[in-house]
Amino acid sequence: MTVAADIGPVAASAGAARRLGFHSPRFSARALGTAAACVVAFLYLPIVVLVIFSFNDNTVTTLPLRDFTWRWYEAAFTNQDLLRALGNSLYVATAATVICVAFGVPAAIALDRVDFPGKTVFRRAVLLPLVLPGLITGISMLNLFRVMGFNLSLETVILGHGTALVSVVVTQVFARLQRFNRRLEEASDDLGARPWQTFRFVTLPNIRTAIVGSSLLAFTLSFDEIPVTFFLTGRENTLPMYIYSTLRQGITPEINAIGTVIVVSSLVVIFASVYMLSDKGDR
Amino acid sequence: MSHIIELHNLTKTFPGGIRAVDDLTFAVREGEFVTLLGPSGCGKTTTLRLVAGFEEPDRGRIVLAGRDVTEDPPYRRAVNTVFQDYALFPHMTVAQNVGYGLRIAGVAREDIRGKVQDVLRMVDLLDKIDAMPAQLSGGQKQRVGLARAIIRRPKVLLLDEPLSALDVKLRESMQVELKHLHQKLGISFVLVTHDQKEALVMSDRVIVMDGGRIVQSGTPAELYDHPATPYVADFIGTSNIVAARVVESAAGFIVAEAGPVRVRAEANGFAPAGGTRVQLAVRPERALLVARGTPAPASANRIDGTVLESFFHGNSVRINVDIGQRAPFMVDVQLQLAMGQAGVPDAGTPVTLVIEPSCISVFPDAGAR
Amino acid sequence: MRLADRRRLFAAGILSGPLAWTLAFMFVPYAIMFTYSFYTRRFPTMVPDFQLGNYLALFLDAQYYQVLLRTMKIASLVTIAAVALAYPLAYFLVFKIASPRLRAALYVAVVVPLWVSYLLRAYTWKTILGSEGVLNSFLVWIGLLDEPTPLFLYNQFAMVITLTYIFVPFCVMPIFTALEKIPRSLIEASKDLGVGRLRTFLAITLPLSVPGILAGATFTFSLTMGDFVAPFLVGGADGALIATVVQSQFGTALNWPLGSALSMVMLLIVLTIITLSDRLERAGRLDLA
Numbered sequence: 001m002t003v004a005a006d007i008g009p010v011a012a013s014a015g016a017a018r019r020l021g022f023h024s025p026r027f028s029a030r031a032l033g034t035a036a037a038c039v040v041a042f043l044y045l046p047i048v049v050l051v052i053f054s055f056n057d058n059t060v061t062t063l064p065l066r067d068f069t070w071r072w073y074e075a076a077f078t079n080q081d082l083l084r085a086l087g088n089s090l091y092v093a094t095a096a097t098v099i100c101v102a103f104g105v106p107a108a109i110a111l112d113r114v115d116f117p118g119k120t121v122f123r124r125a126v127l128l129p130l131v132l133p134g135l136i137t138g139i140s141m142l143n144l145f146r147v148m149g150f151n152l153s154l155e156t157v158i159l160g161h162g163t164a165l166v167s168v169v170v171t172q173v174f175a176r177l178q179r180f181n182r183r184l185e186e187a188s189d190d191l192g193a194r195p196w197q198t199f200r201f202v203t204l205p206n207i208r209t210a211i212v213g214s215s216l217l218a219f220t221l222s223f224d225e226i227p228v229t230f231f232l233t234g235r236e237n238t239l240p241m242y243i244y245s246t247l248r249q250g251i252t253p254e255i256n257a258i259g260t261v262i263v264v265s266s267l268v269v270i271f272a273s274v275y276m277l278s279d280k281g282d283r
Numbered sequence: 284m285s286h287i288i289e290l291h292n293l294t295k296t297f298p299g300g301i302r303a304v305d306d307l308t309f310a311v312r313e314g315e316f317v318t319l320l321g322p323s324g325c326g327k328t329t330t331l332r333l334v335a336g337f338e339e340p341d342r343g344r345i346v347l348a349g350r351d352v353t354e355d356p357p358y359r360r361a362v363n364t365v366f367q368d369y370a371l372f373p374h375m376t377v378a379q380n381v382g383y384g385l386r387i388a389g390v391a392r393e394d395i396r397g398k399v400q401d402v403l404r405m406v407d408l409l410d411k412i413d414a415m416p417a418q419l420s421g422g423q424k425q426r427v428g429l430a431r432a433i434i435r436r437p438k439v440l441l442l443d444e445p446l447s448a449l450d451v452k453l454r455e456s457m458q459v460e461l462k463h464l465h466q467k468l469g470i471s472f473v474l475v476t477h478d479q480k481e482a483l484v485m486s487d488r489v490i491v492m493d494g495g496r497i498v499q500s501g502t503p504a505e506l507y508d509h510p511a512t513p514y515v516a517d518f519i520g521t522s523n524i525v526a527a528r529v530v531e532s533a534a535g536f537i538v539a540e541a542g543p544v545r546v547r548a549e550a551n552g553f554a555p556a557g558g559t560r561v562q563l564a565v566r567p568e569r570a571l572l573v574a575r576g577t578p579a580p581a582s583a584n585r586i587d588g589t590v591l592e593s594f595f596h597g598n599s600v601r602i603n604v605d606i607g608q609r610a611p612f613m614v615d616v617q618l619q620l621a622m623g624q625a626g627v628p629d630a631g632t633p634v635t636l637v638i639e640p641s642c643i644s645v646f647p648d649a650g651a652r
Numbered sequence: 653m654r655l656a657d658r659r660r661l662f663a664a665g666i667l668s669g670p671l672a673w674t675l676a677f678m679f680v681p682y683a684i685m686f687t688y689s690f691y692t693r694r695f696p697t698m699v700p701d702f703q704l705g706n707y708l709a710l711f712l713d714a715q716y717y718q719v720l721l722r723t724m725k726i727a728s729l730v731t732i733a734a735v736a737l738a739y740p741l742a743y744f745l746v747f748k749i750a751s752p753r754l755r756a757a758l759y760v761a762v763v764v765p766l767w768v769s770y771l772l773r774a775y776t777w778k779t780i781l782g783s784e785g786v787l788n789s790f791l792v793w794i795g796l797l798d799e800p801t802p803l804f805l806y807n808q809f810a811m812v813i814t815l816t817y818i819f820v821p822f823c824v825m826p827i828f829t830a831l832e833k834i835p836r837s838l839i840e841a842s843k844d845l846g847v848g849r850l851r852t853f854l855a856i857t858l859p860l861s862v863p864g865i866l867a868g869a870t871f872t873f874s875l876t877m878g879d880f881v882a883p884f885l886v887g888g889a890d891g892a893l894i895a896t897v898v899q900s901q902f903g904t905a906l907n908w909p910l911g912s913a914l915s916m917v918m919l920l921i922v923l924t925i926i927t928l929s930d931r932l933e934r935a936g937r938l939d940l941a
Contacts, residue, residue: 032740032743032744032748033744033748035740035741035744036740036741036744036745036748039737039738039740039741039762039820040741040758040761040762042737042817042820043762043765043817043820043821044765046773046776046777046780046817047765047768047773047776049776049779049780049786050772050776050779053779053786102669103669103670103673104670106666106667106669106670107669107670109666110663110666110667110670114659114662114663114666114667116663116667122670122671122674125674125678125679126670126674128678128926130871131870131871131874131875131922131926132874132878132919132922133874133875133877133878133879133895133918133922134878135878135879135880135895135898135899135915135918136878136915136918136919136922139685139898139902139911139912139915140678140681140682140684140685140915141677141681142902143681143684143685143688143908143912144677144680144681144684147684159677162673162677163673163677163678166670166673181368181370183366183368183370184370184372184373186335186337186357186364186366186370187364187366187370187371187372187431188372188383188387189336189337189356189357189358190335190336190337190357190358190362190363190364190432191358191363191383191384191387191431191432191435192358192384192387192388192435193358193383193387194358195662197387201372201383201387202372205374206373206374217767220767220768221767224768224769224770224771224772226770226771226881227878227879227880227881230899231902240769240771243771243772243775244771244881244884247775247778247884247885255775256779259769259772259775259776262769262772263768263769263772266767266768266769267764267768270764270767270768271760271764273767274760274763274764278756336655338655339654339655339656354654354655356655356658
């Protein structure tokens, strides 16, 4: 490591730090702990605010709190436009997840065990949407559909989500495959199993939780997606697009209510997903 | 048709130009226990993988029970493998692991259970039938691996360093068990190992490999007593290897000189002319250590030296003796025959080594490693 | 069939789907977008052409390059803030939480918000920072302010806060992973040699966690740059980011060629950042060996 050059100035600053009392392990641990707690609070505070105000009997989200009420939930769940958008979102997310699995799992397997010319380009392309703003995926596919003469609809949104989110499945399944002991497949071949049997009885059970976990993630992300949807949807709105458009007209606590429902159910799904993607899910 | 498996001119080169197996030819008889022995990278594991069908040779043929299986995938070959890291399916119970081969073959569920119990009884693991692999010890896992591989009654059982992950005690008892299992099953075993002791203990025949080629093939005793090259002499057991020059060559005997030392040796089928450079190999236990001046048979070589140090090995003592060569000469002395613990000579004691000419192996120098 | 043929068949079978998908929905669309970026706009559509006007506009028209500069500024601020918040948190989790189970639980707690609705997380800041919002009413309530101030919302400050909030978990994730990978023995060895805590951190821990920082920074910068939701929700009159401009080219402004050119530039910037951080990370990895 090229650290030797740094020692001089660093040593001086360390001396200064010691004189100032920063060196005390207890001080630094406590300071660090406090900082960490603040960051966690920063992460959850807005969610807490959202939940609290969804039950607050006031048309504006302002303190002090007033009475507890369900009326925003009642309003949300009697709003036909909102329910229709919710249905659309569920349809889109389900279909997009199917696409992600159908193309993501083979892609992960190919990246894990097949060598072919252009593999690096393929890998980069498949993983690009992880870092690429959804806007670019949305616009480029909008261009494509225009050239092909497709009318925009929920189906074009599904294709867009599939493209943007397939990388979620690819990365997770690929990571699991990398940890998977290939000898197990050889053992299966050796014991007389055909390739499809080996996949069905040995490979699949060992990557199943990664597939389920990552598809739950893809589902949630598709359900909440805006940038791609914005460019690819036709007359029909998805739920986040519906919320997005109502926000133009200002905030209503109804959004807090449906938001709370979305956040809470997302949290449940994501915790399940993260559990499956962890070592424990790996078993 | 007594050969169950034949390998003809197998060659396998890996990407990067590494020739793992180089024009390899050998055959295994029905019921024979053959060991491929060599250091890591000698091509022994690749050979096994070629037989199993996990790799495909660039050239050559593999014939199993009279049928050419060179291009067959693993699942069409009547061989089964025991893996070094066990390769047990982590999501299946012991019973499911062992019964996997039968389930794949479409055997009825009721029949599978009985057969699984039979083989588990054979490897003494019946009480773990419903355990998960993660709950088993290393030795138990390897028994499951074994049971899983023999349940289909393969024509040849391939064992890839099956005991190397086990500790010494367990390894020794498993060696005996494997040997017994081989006798009980009567099928051919091909074992791959880098452990020469293991090879000598278990095998009917040992094939020593180096650089993808066979260096020597023979029974354990043949290899030990008549190593074909200094490489084998050194790899199997321990040998004192001394570079020397032939000064006299006659009627089955040669006389060779290495610095101040001059010895007579039996030239077993190898009769180098005077002046040739050779290597001499002597097993540490084939030299007799006596006090300087002790009488010895006239036919034996006598070499004077000085004790450097000694190492206690429990039932024997290894004594390093300086005989004016680059390396000290190692002599093993059995304790009950020797002078007792107290009688082990101190460093600096002048001694004489008595070596029969038949105990010296003569090899051409260099070329053959 | 020979093994090599079987492998080729397998490769073809497994690859054809994903490869076709990638070609059809990534490479082809990018190519079309690239082509459009040279077209000339003729309201309300466009005509095929080959001219660089759309790209030049980005650099010559103050309206566009100012937005680009602002985007770079905001993205940089957000990246710095997110890393600055994420690092101590990740460090605390890895080195100060002794129980692996608690550490895993806290890590999950930190990372999970990342996947929760982007829109709602951005939207809550609108409700917090607004002039009738939680922060204002709180400050008035405790008497710190006499009346609500509009200063919190609809400006670049609000955007930086909101986007930082959104991307902190994105930074915690790779930094946590990088820190966890550092062998404890290395740090103990350093302390064993009498090197102080701060020096150990600066000489060992920090350099070894650079790949994690780079990964987090790449995510944050790139995704901030392409965001148009936060500017819409909490940005003010001077809050338009490059993505907002791009978005409007396909909406109200109806200038697809310009929008395509801007998208190409964004795509290029993102690719450059990825490549750069990949290089740096690899250089960092070599450093370790």
